[in-house]
Amino acid sequence: MPSLGQFLSQAFNGFAFGTLLALISSGLTIIFGTLGLVNFAHGAMFMVGAFTAFVVLSQWHSFIAALFLGAAVLLVLAVGLERGVIRFYYNRPPEDQLLVTFGLSVMLVEAVRALFGSLSQRVPIPQWGEGIVNFGLFYYPLYRVEIIGIAGALLLGLYSVLYHTSLGLVVRAGIEDPTMVGLLGIPVRRMFLIVFAVGAMAAGVAGVIYAPLAAVIPDMGTPFLVEAFVVVVIGGLGSFGGAVVGGLIVGELLSLTSLFDPAYSQAAIYAVMTLILVVRPRGLFGAEGRA
């Protein structure tokens, strides 16, 4: 049996990882909810954010610059992809969307591989994140504690935009019924572009925050994409609150299961997802009829 210290330490890991997953998944869920788009390139966008952090942190050692540049790179990338490719797929069947976003994902991964190679690259932890904290029962890396704060603050920012601005009002309405939003005089296509960009930026800044935790490699986005989809299914399609709660659930499941047997951690999240699909197909916070 693990000790209480180990358990708490691992629960903290789950919390830190969960807030990051929540950030990635909130982007995925608003894109999914508003545009009806199955975005398989979301993991690659996370990866692009992480590589931006790698470049900026190794060159200039400024985390703030990495965050802003990460967001800016993803903004430019998202606008280019939406205008150039994605917008032609809104009214196409899901399998077409899946194939085209998967194709974009492969292209992004290979482009990064061409630039940086396949080997993993270490990203320095920012100076203020070095060291460990003594929690009494266990010691814990300082940066991971800070992640909870940073990702939490970004989630709070996203929440404020969604629930306290006109743009957020339009996006929340668009998640339910984009046609009706258009009938109320709001240009739906422009809203789609904004939502796609905001969702991509959420994945990108999550990548920036994650980069110093582990080495960056071009394929790093894939497991995050899969886990983010599990989060969206558990939390409910198009629900911001669902992405946050689902992210924390999946984060804790992965961490706490690893404490006993890491081999079962992936199985655990699928087991919970299956259970949710059986007892509550629309997810914990999903709207009725959108399951």
Added chain:
Amino acid sequence: MLEVDRINSFYGDSHVLFDVSMKVRAHEVVALLGRNGAGKTTTLKTIAGVIRPRSGTIHFAGEPIHRLASHAIARLGLQLVPEERRIFATLTAEENLRLAALTVPDPWPVERIFDTFPRLAERRRARGGHLSGGEQQMLAIARALIRSPKLILLDEPFEGLAPVIVEDLLSLCQRLAEAGPTIVIVEQNVRAALSLAQRVYILNNGHNVFEGTPRSLHDNPEVMSRYIGVGAEEEAI
């Protein structure tokens, strides 16, 4: 005010409207009647830009609108209140109204809406999904009014509502009609529709089959029974 000239609309490959035409003058209430599947809703959706006609023209206040997107048409002051109301269920009643007012330069103040619909004032913080059918219909109409439109297209506003509520809404629509905006109403409840309308169009299988006043429709029982149906005919008397 509105001039629809020989439009043809499709759902995928199926041809739904065949050379449908209609004219609506300013400050007029026009009823569009016909059996289920006659093409009434499709006509309204085509006018509002949800469906693009393959041929034919639509002019609103002198401007061609048949190539415009629905949001551009709404901004010209033409407002569809769609069938099934389509209230945003996760937004509060007040948020539904604020959203509708976003893109109009001179919207009604929310308080004026609440004076007109006291019931909605009580429920302003309730989520759209928690409102009753009647309240949702009021909100759907209020959401159109807040945009101070020149023309309102009402698609089956009384559908699925209790008779008492239909009476309330009907008197509301009557006051609304007297206040000025032009209205096109599609309704299965023929009696209610005819009590509001000054002129009537009837569609059958996507074709125009009748145009006239409610009076001339009453004088023409054959048209009534043939294109509106026996049940509706009884309702109409």
